[in-house]
Amino acid sequence: MKKNRLPETFKSFLKKRGWSLFNFQKEFLKSLKTEQFNQFLISSNTGTGKTITLFLPTLIQALEGKKKKIIYISPLRSIISDLFDSLKTIITELKLDINISKRTSDETSNIKKKQIENPSEIILTTPESVALMIAKKETDLIFKNISYFAIDELNEIINTKRGDQLVLVISHILKINEKIKIFSCSSNIENFQYLSNWLSFNRRTKIIKNNHKKSLKLKICFLENIPNYGHGVDYALKEIYKIIKNNKTIIFVNTRAQAEILFKNLYLSFKDLKIGIYHSSLSKKVREETEMKIKNNKINSVISTSSLEMGIDWKNIDKILNIGAPKSVNKIIQRTGRSNHQHDGISEAILIPTNKFEYLECLALKNLISNNQFDKIKEKKGSKDVLCQHLLLISCNSSFSPESVYKSVVKTYPYKNLTKEEFYQILQFVYNGGYVLKTYKDWAKLKKLKNGNYIVKNDTLKTNILINSGTIIDSSNIKIKTVKGKVLGTVEENF
Numbered sequence: 001m002k003k004n005r006l007p008e009t010f011k012s013f014l015k016k017r018g019w020s021l022f023n024f025q026k027e028f029l030k031s032l033k034t035e036q037f038n039q040f041l042i043s044s045n046t047g048t049g050k051t052i053t054l055f056l057p058t059l060i061q062a063l064e065g066k067k068k069k070i071i072y073i074s075p076l077r078s079i080i081s082d083l084f085d086s087l088k089t090i091i092t093e094l095k096l097d098i099n100i101s102k103r104t105s106d107e108t109s110n111i112k113k114k115q116i117e118n119p120s121e122i123i124l125t126t127p128e129s130v131a132l133m134i135a136k137k138e139t140d141l142i143f144k145n146i147s148y149f150a151i152d153e154l155n156e157i158i159n160t161k162r163g164d165q166l167v168l169v170i171s172h173i174l175k176i177n178e179k180i181k182i183f184s185c186s187s188n189i190e191n192f193q194y195l196s197n198w199l200s201f202n203r204r205t206k207i208i209k210n211n212h213k214k215s216l217k218l219k220i221c222f223l224e225n226i227p228n229y230g231h232g233v234d235y236a237l238k239e240i241y242k243i244i245k246n247n248k249t250i251i252f253v254n255t256r257a258q259a260e261i262l263f264k265n266l267y268l269s270f271k272d273l274k275i276g277i278y279h280s281s282l283s284k285k286v287r288e289e290t291e292m293k294i295k296n297n298k299i300n301s302v303i304s305t306s307s308l309e310m311g312i313d314w315k316n317i318d319k320i321l322n323i324g325a326p327k328s329v330n331k332i333i334q335r336t337g338r339s340n341h342q343h344d345g346i347s348e349a350i351l352i353p354t355n356k357f358e359y360l361e362c363l364a365l366k367n368l369i370s371n372n373q374f375d376k377i378k379e380k381k382g383s384k385d386v387l388c389q390h391l392l393l394i395s396c397n398s399s400f401s402p403e404s405v406y407k408s409v410v411k412t413y414p415y416k417n418l419t420k421e422e423f424y425q426i427l428q429f430v431y432n433g434g435y436v437l438k439t440y441k442d443w444a445k446l447k448k449l450k451n452g453n454y455i456v457k458n459d460t461l462k463t464n465i466l467i468n469s470g471t472i473i474d475s476s477n478i479k480i481k482t483v484k485g486k487v488l489g490t491v492e493e494n495f
Contacts, residue, residue, distance in 0.1 A: 007063040013094055024210035025053050032057055032181070037206040039199045041154070042185040043192060044210035046310075046337025046347075050185040051079075054150040055087065057183075058122065062096045068147040071123045073130060073166065075156045077104050078278075078307050080124045081291065082314075087122065098122065103129050106284045116142065127157060127166040128470045134172055135396040135466060143176045151184040151199075153310050155330065158198055159377050161471035164386040167198065167412045172394060174201055175408055187330055190376035198413045215346040216336050216369065220353070220362045231354045233262060233323050240321065241270050243350060247318040248294075249301040252335045254324050256281060256305055256491075262323065263303050276302040281480075282489035309334045320349040325361035329368050330375045382414030384426055391430045392456070392465045395446055399453035402427055427454070 006021075014020055021029075024044060031037060044050040058070045074080050084102055091098060099120035103112060105128070115123070119142045125133075133139040149170065157163040174180060186195055196205045225235050231254075233240070243249065253259045256279045263277040276290040276299045293299045295314060302308070309331065317339045326332045336349035351366075353359040368374075387409065394400050406423045409415045428434050431454060433443030445461055446454045456462045480488045 007060060009063050009094060010060055013090075022049065022210065022212070024208050024212075025049070025056060028053060028208050029056060029060070031206050031208065037204055038180075038202040039182045039205040040184070040208060041192075041196055041199055041205050042183070042208045042210070043188060044185065045212070045214040046187060046334050048210055048212060048214060050210070051083065051152055052086070054152065054183045054185060055122070058098075058148060059090065059094065059096065062098050062121070063094065067098060067121055069119070069121050069123075069142075069145055070148040070150055071125065071130065071142075071146055072150040072152065073125060073127060074152045075127070075162070076153075076307060076310055077106060077126065077280075078287070078291075079152065079310055080104060080126070081288065084124055100124070103133075105129065119145075127162045127169070131165050131169050131390075131393060132466060132469060134169055135393040135469075137397050140176055140397070143173050143180075146173075146177060146180055149173070149180050149182045151182070153186065154184045154195055154199070155186040155189050155375075155377060156310065158195060159380050161383050161386050163198075164380075164382045164414055165390065165471050167382070167414055168387065168390040168409065171201060171408045171412050172390075175404075178202065187334060188374045189330065190374050191379075194377055194379055200413070201411060214337065216333065217346055217348040218332075218336065218351065218366050218369065219349070220351045220359065220366065222353070222359055226353065226359065227355050229355050229357075231258065231324060233258075233352060233354050234265060236352050237265060237269055240266065240352065241273070243319065243321060244273065244275070244301040245270075247300075248297070248316050249319050249321055250308055250314075250317055250335075250338050251301055251303045251321040251323065252309065252326070253303060253305060254326065258323060259303050259305055266303075273301075274299040278302050278304040278308055280305070280307055281491045283487050286488055306331070309338065314338065318348070320347070322349055322351050324354045325351070325358040325365065327361075328375055329365060329373065332365055333369065333374075380414065382409075382412065382418065384422075386471060387415065387418075387423075387426055388430050389469060389471075391427060391454075392445060393469060395454055395456040396462045396465055399449055399451075399455035401453050 024042065028040060028042060031040065042050050042053060054072065055070065058068050061068045080102055084100065087100055091100065100122040101115050101120040103115055103123055103125040116138045157166065182199060182201065184199055192207070196207055199205050221236065221239060223236055223239060227235060251262070253262060259277055259279050263275065266273060266275055276293055278287060278290050290302055294302050297316060320336050320339045322332060322335055326335065332349065336347045339347045339349065351362040353362050394405065406420060409423065410418055431444065431446045431448065432438040433440060437443040445457055447457045448454055456465065479490055482488060
């Protein structure tokens with residue numbers, strides 16, 4: 001990028017759409033030109049363009065004839081689907097010669113194989129999928145040619161085992177290519193320094209804050225017949241009908257059970273409503289159909305779990321309904337931001353408590369938001385079971401030196417206090433089951449080479465490791481079909 005200048009093509013593109021870069025975006029692009037920072041953390045409210053900001057360097061440099069490759073990490077597949085369409089439109093309008101691909105559990109193994117053979121300039125993926133990438137020797141070449149690594153909604157994953165897995169993966173990738181610059185964005189939280197510390201792999205992290213405050217309008221619906229207990233919303237069905245009849249809405253619920261029950265009750269009670277349902281157990285095809293219907297105004301509203309609370313850029317959503325108390329300040333801000341999703345738009349949400357105690361919770365949330373008091377994320381140490389899995393994954397790629405891996409692990413913020421003794425105990429457990437299980441051959445996952453390095457024991461174990469990797473607890477799933485045989489999705493056996 002030329003100093004303080006944007007390519008004329010990009011200026012024309014912005015002007016045509018009636019857009020202009022915000023101050024925080026200009027600061028980000030300016031800071032990127034210096035060698036002072038390797039990590040950049042952007043703090044901005046929902047609906048202020050923070051996600052697309054992560055791609056500005058790649059798009060602008062492509063216009064200047066410099067192809068810079070980027071891997072983008074999203075906590076949700078739904079963000080990737082919507083973002084893929086938006087980026088494709090921008091790339092087409094700018095007439096850029098760059099490719100974009102999705103790499104998630106929704107994609108077939110054949111597509112993923114082609115992605116490795118011919119990697120795109122922009123790869124959209126999830127923490128789980130990028131963890132699997134480090135297990136494949138072929139993907140090392142992708143990492144060697146990557147310029148940028150982008151993590152969206154860092155606040156959503158930093159305090160989870162998914163975050164532990166991701167931080168280990170990034171540290172490992174930086175061993176392959178230490179020149180990678182890392183971009184990340186987050187909504188506002190109380191202890192923002194924690195995010196900065198987590199992100200600081202190489203040298204200092206540049207924190208860029210968007211001081212523009214997005215306008216939010218929150219209303220709490222309180223009806224006289226609100227129950228004393230329970231988590232149903234049958235008492236408010238007529239009120240919900242009145243709201244969604246004349247407004248495009250996303251109705252957020254806290255569980256899939258609530259989503260299914262509310263969808264059924266609204267569908268049976270009001271035949272004139274055109275509504276959809278969206279959650280993680282539904283098949284890719286059903287989810288994509290629902291997305292297209294709401295975008296193309298073929299349905300009025302969609303009932304969703306947290307699957308749609310981040311990264312969805314649907315300009316036609318008028319209001320958000322939230323059933324029950326969302327239990328988090330940031331969560332209701334994220335959800336509210338799905339309506340009037342633009343920088344200067346006023347986002348509106350109506351909270352419908354399912355019982356009288358939840359009404360008090362909703363009042364508390366509203367007061368906290370009014371006083372700009374956000375969630376505080378509790379710092380956590382890196383989980384040792386995740387480290388076990390990480391060692392198994394890198395052993396599938398090639399043999400590894402324990403000393404080299406230990407140095408990479410303690411470079412990360414969650415594992416910075418891990419002692420060498422603890423590390424070698426964990427390694428021993430992965431190697432042969434540790435002092436308790438070492439007499440049982442089935443527990444031996446690795447073999448030790450003459451040079452002291454470790455590698456996966458055999459191809460059968462390698463397959464099992466790849467199939468069972470991940471930090472989201474799995475359970476027995478049952479495939480759900482319609483009477484005519486159409487697959488709706490999967491659901492846990494006990495559900």
